[in-house]
Amino acid sequence: MHLEFWYRCTKCGYMYTPQQFQALAQLQASHTGEKEADLFAAPERVPCRNRGCAGFLVRTESQYKEAR
Ligand SMILES: [Zn+2]
Numbered sequence: 476m477h478l479e480f481w482y483r484c485t486k487c488g489y490m491y492t493p494q495q496f497q498a499l500a501q502l503q504a505s506h507t508g509e510k511e512a513d514l515f516a517a518p519e520r521v522p523c524r525n526r527g528c529a530g531f532l533v534r535t536e537s538q539y540k541e542a543r
Contacts, residue, residue: 478515481537484523486530493539496532499524 478493491499500514500521514521523530 479539481535481539482518482532483535484525484528484530485533487523487525487528489523489525489528490535491532496521499532 478497480493482491482493482496483489484491496518497511497515500511500518503509503521504511504514509520518532518534521532523532
């Protein structure tokens with residue numbers, strides 16, 4: 476699946492690249508047994524990975540451009 480937007484934590488504001496979000500969603504899916512595709516469609520079910528942060532992720536409107 477191709478993801479092209481930045482994702483942001485609702486609490487700490489940390490910005491995740493599409494690749495980082497995908498890795499987090501895969502990790503979460505392996506813990507909960509959910510489908511990755513469902514998590515890609517519902518980023519609010521993917522928790523922030525920062526220690527002590529209880530936030531979750533939202534998709535931003537900022538398009539991610541891969542550095543070359
Ligand atoms: Zn956070």
